[in-house]
Amino acid sequence: MAGEPHLEVEGLSKSFGALRVTDNISIAVPRGELHAVIGPNGAGKTTLIHQLSGQLKSDFGRIRLEGADITRLQMPERVRRGLARSFQITSILDGFSVLENVALAVQARSGSSFRFFARAASEAALNAEAMEALARVNLIDRAHRTAANLSHGEKRQLEIAIALATGAELLLLDEPLAGTSHEESAALVALMQELKASHTIILVEHDMEAVFALADRVSVLVYGRIIASGTPAEVRDDPAVRAAYLGEEEAA
């Protein structure tokens, strides 16, 4: 079939004990789409990202990447097949330089890492590609800092640079804007707008302004279920969504 979705999810579920956190989720994301997943706190968005990225095993359901079943693959294998994620709670290598954080992601897909003598930090090819990723998130001038010393917003940008540097064409971004300043957030929105030309993106985000500006389609997750899925306009006007989610915010 020609129009095979980039990512196809069927009946995905995950329970923690008696709590069913994601419940029979099905989504199809065509290549090049930016698909936003929104929903109140605790809805199961991060759990869904964990399942899609392979960090968590799913109890039920299937995940297909470009038609190939990846349900049983581990996270590193999924990354090598072009599916990378960012973390809601910043997860970087604090003691490494910003450049090395990104260069490692380049290293992971550039030849063998069973090389024991040449100094990795001096590999010009890895560093040059890492610098390109840093340039996209405006962190060039921070490249030689220790990652722990970045501001919170800069760390969020570094998360994105690392995900980009994996070379993945499908990105799962878990609240990339959380905790960024107004300018940083505007820059990241502009970056995601650019990335839409080259990447398929699943974006979990609470910033509704950004979501409605960026998304081709939106799915609304409430208590682990998708209660609505469609274009931003359709979702905005959906009565169930208004009741369950958007309404709360407008009322607040």
Add this chain to the structure above:
Amino acid sequence: MTLAASDTKDDAAEPAIENRRGFGIVSREGAAVAATILFAALALLPLLASAIDDPFLIVTATRIMVFALAALALDLVLGFGAMVSFGHAAFLGIGAYSVAILSSHGVEDILVQTLVALGTASLFALITGAISLRTSGVYFIMITLAFGQMAYFFMISLSAYGGDDGMTLWNRSTVLGSDVLESDLVLFYVVLAALVLAFFALRAVVGSRFGRVLRGTRDNATRMRAIGFSPYSYQLTAYVMSGAIAALAGVFLANQTEFVSPAYMNWQRSGELIVMVVIGGMGTLVGPIAGAIALLLAEEWLANLWEHYKLVLGVLIVCLALFTRGGIAGAARRLFRGGRHGG
């Protein structure tokens, strides 16, 4: 040159941060300088020994360097891989027994003995590491301890090779038919050369692609998986390398003491190696060498002073662990920086 060519950190503006668990807190350059001074001092030690007419100094120093080599090996997994192996004495024992057993069958050449030692230790590390690395944290400690004790009890049960009593070597290993190692001075310089070589080789390894994956996994395994690395094979490789180097230390230990016994392999020995690495400074390479020197010298001196010296030693170790973050290497770095910046 690309804009990314430089990899130096502007240390003056920004002191190297200590990562949460206190690994690797000295700079690369600092460690190399400290190690070079240390090695130079060791190389000159025989002069001092002859000046004060104390040949025993060389024997003691050789013994200390043997343990420094083993501690260095342990630092690769403990300090750079956050794998707390509590069974590393087994590798020391495998190296020592390779010499003793082969020698009892008339194979006295050190090259052959070393090859057998490295091969056996690598195989043992591959099998036990493959199993141990399926666990982590406290379980990893327990399971490596269990494998170490298995090796220990295996040697005790092997009565053909001395069992509990151990084996005495009739002579030291030969080098291509020559008995040069019978000289304590030659053995001293051979062990020093091995220590220097191991230090600079491991220094390259931890800075290489492989070492960067290992260090990254130590700091944040989830992050490494999320960029496409499966840490297991890297950790296992490090474990095998570490085991092989520790076995090399065992080859020298057998030659130094001319006696081999299961006591080299028991868990107290493994614990001592961990203490050397931790009080010296994990993940610094130079630290474990300093740690071995400090621990064994302290033991020697205290043992002369008081029969219950282990009590004092225990207190000293507790103080070091509590008050010097990053061990001796960390304390040295602070002292050096403090002096340079005027407090």
